[in-house]
Every structure is written in C-alpha cells, then in structure tokens.
Amino acid sequence: MLHSVINIRIIFFCITFHFMLVSGSSLSERVHQTPGDIHSQPGHTAVFNCSHSIKDYDNILWYRQTKNKQMEFLGYMNVKLGFPEAGVKVKINGNAEKEQTCTLTVESLNLSSSAVYFCPERCANYEAYFGPGTKVTVLGKKGNVTTPAVQVLGPSKKECRSDWDLQKKKTLTCVASDFYPDHVSVSWQLNGVSITVGVATDSDATKSKTSRFYRISSRLQVSAEDWYDPNNLFNCTVSFYDGKETSYHHANITGEEDVHLTRKEYLTVTGNAKLSYTVLIVKSCVYGAFVWFLVRRLQSSPGK
The missing domain is CATH 2.60.40.10 (Immunoglobulins)
Structure with a gap:
C-alpha cells in the first residue's frame, strides 16, 4: 500500500514538472496510441491501446484532458500490474514494457466522458513522454454526424x-x-x-x-x-x-489580377503630375505678370 502511494506521488511530481517541457520531445513519437478518434453513444464502452519503444520504460500513465483543459488522472500500469485511480470507473490491463500493449477500458460512457485521452510514459528518475492522444466524443440524443x-x-x-x-x-x-x-x-x-x-x-x-x-x-x-x-x-x-x-x-x-499601380508606376505618375502642376503654376505666373504689365502700360498712356 505504501509502495503504491509513493509511486503515485512520484508520478504526479514527474507529470506536473515535465508535461510542458517534454511533451513535444522526439521520444514522444515513440509512444503509440490507438485509435486516434472515437465516436460513441452513452452507455457504451471505449477501449484504448498504448505501446512504446523506449528502452527501460515500464510504466504507463493514463490521463484525460477535458473540454476546459483540465487533466484528470485515471491510473497507471507498473509493468504488468494495473492501478486504476480510486473512484474512477476504468480498467487497466496488459503490459507497460517496451513493445508491449497496455489497454485502458472506460465503461458506461456519458457526455462527461468526452475528452482527449493520453498515455504518457512514467518518468520516475526520467522524463515523461506523451503520445498523440485519442479524442473521444460521446454523442448526444440529437448527435447525428454532420459534415462541414x-x-x-x-x-x-x-x-x-x-x-x-x-x-x-x-x-x-x-x-x-x-x-x-x-x-x-x-x-x-x-x-x-x-x-x-x-x-x-x-x-x-x-x-x-x-x-x-x-x-x-x-x-x-x-x-x-x-x-x-x-x-x-x-x-x-x-x-x-x-x-x-x-x-x-x-x-x-x-489569386487576383494586379490592377493596382506598382511602386515604380506610382512614382512615375505622381512625378508627371507634379511636373504638370509646376508647369501650370509657372504659366499662370507668366500670364499674370503679362496682364499686370498691360494694365500698368494702359494706366501710364497719355489721355487715359
């Protein structure tokens, strides 16, 4: 009994400390879990298979991550002995050693059983490695499957x-x-x-x-x-x-046809516009000066 308590404490420490750090590690690719997805009706049973190819690892943990991202511990397997968590209605069987298969059985599924189920490898003095997980959806009464x-x-x-x-x-x-x-x-x-x-x-x-x-x-x-x-x-x-x-x-x-001006074309157009505007201003000034000259000439003529 004491041994089990110590094991559980070690498990929780390892998972809490290493989950975010090593779940993306390359060794996670050596943790295999099937099936990848499960659809089921309330009251049915779901079975998950987990195996790994990591040398010297002989403990498999079982977790499920609910919709609100909370991780719930379901139990673990130490070599060939399964230890379901107290109060959790699951069965853990099989073998946790390399190239063997450990199974988690969840009976009497209900809507709250919808989650992503994981089987990380126990770390003890090592790290824990998470596999891809299995997504489970327990369909409701009107749960007809509808494509997107x-x-x-x-x-x-x-x-x-x-x-x-x-x-x-x-x-x-x-x-x-x-x-x-x-x-x-x-x-x-x-x-x-x-x-x-x-x-x-x-x-x-x-x-x-x-x-x-x-x-x-x-x-x-x-x-x-x-x-x-x-x-x-x-x-x-x-x-x-x-x-x-x-x-x-x-x-x-x-893709769309480019109907917009390129930067080079834009600079050319704006440059020409500026030049035209400058020429217009110069012409206006010359014309204004000519009119002013004529007015002054007429004002200074005799008899006017």
Whole structure:
C-alpha cells in the first residue's frame, strides 16, 4: 500500500514538472496510441491501446484532458500490474514494457466522458513522454454526424489598400462550419503543394450557442506578390472523422489580377503630375505678370 502511494506521488511530481517541457520531445513519437478518434453513444464502452519503444520504460500513465483543459488522472500500469485511480470507473490491463500493449477500458460512457485521452510514459528518475492522444466524443440524443461546409475568404479591402510594396502580407481565411462532432483538422495548399509557414488555425472548434454544430477557422498569410497572381490556386482542406472513416472537404480561391499601380508606376505618375502642376503654376505666373504689365502700360498712356 505504501509502495503504491509513493509511486503515485512520484508520478504526479514527474507529470506536473515535465508535461510542458517534454511533451513535444522526439521520444514522444515513440509512444503509440490507438485509435486516434472515437465516436460513441452513452452507455457504451471505449477501449484504448498504448505501446512504446523506449528502452527501460515500464510504466504507463493514463490521463484525460477535458473540454476546459483540465487533466484528470485515471491510473497507471507498473509493468504488468494495473492501478486504476480510486473512484474512477476504468480498467487497466496488459503490459507497460517496451513493445508491449497496455489497454485502458472506460465503461458506461456519458457526455462527461468526452475528452482527449493520453498515455504518457512514467518518468520516475526520467522524463515523461506523451503520445498523440485519442479524442473521444460521446454523442448526444440529437448527435447525428454532420459534415462541414467549407469556404475560403480573400483578403480584406483595408488590408489591400496599399499594394505598391510587394512584400506586404495578405491574409486568406478558411472557415469550416455546421459540423458535428468536432473531429476536424485544417490544412492549406498552394497549387497542390502543402503550406505550413504563415498558417494559424484555431486551437479548438467552437460550438454554436444556439445549436449543436461547431465552427473552426484557419488563416493563411501570403505575400502580395503571390496573391496578385491569377495563376495561383489557394486550397483549404478540412479533414473530418465521422466515426468510421475520414472524409476531406475542400474550398479554394484564385489569386487576383494586379490592377493596382506598382511602386515604380506610382512614382512615375505622381512625378508627371507634379511636373504638370509646376508647369501650370509657372504659366499662370507668366500670364499674370503679362496682364499686370498691360494694365500698368494702359494706366501710364497719355489721355487715359
């Protein structure tokens, strides 16, 4: 009993201290978790499988991260012994050693079971490494799966007001809406080639306040030079898991014809305008001086 208490204290210390530091480590790629997504109905059972290929690691922890980002500890496996957390209705079986499989079974799912489930490796005197996680959605009574509607919006007019500097950035926005549940990811392509630089996607889909549907947006910044090329095709792809398979939904937009003046053209036009204005001013001054001369001549003539 004392040994278990000590183990749990060590686990919590390691997870708290290392989670933010090492979850992105390269060793995290050696923690494998299946399935990646689960859709289920209330009352059903969910089973998660976890394995790893990290030498000398023989403890697997189980956590779930709820919608409000809180991490809830579910229990752990020490080699071949499972230790579910008190008061948590889960089963932990299998083997936590390298190249073996540990399973977490959650029975009697309910709406509060919707979360992302993780199986980090226990650290003890080492670090803890998190795998990709499994996203679980327990569907509600009206939980019919609905695929997303996708559209791509071009840059705002304000953003495109000054276009002489081709280094300026233009922002394209991809919006996926009216989908349920929120098992989606967003990616961008330019002329069929994947883009990752300049992409900012919402961390989570947001649920409508008036319906069960979700919405997510992603923004892509491109140079004005790329945008003002009608041969460029910007494509947004939204992948959606419907509980059985992943479907892909696309929307695209082409670059615009550059009808704005380039900086060189602008300087030429404004230079010509300034020259014309200067010539006009000079002519006006000469004409005014000539009129003044005539008036003075007439005033000084005899008999006038």
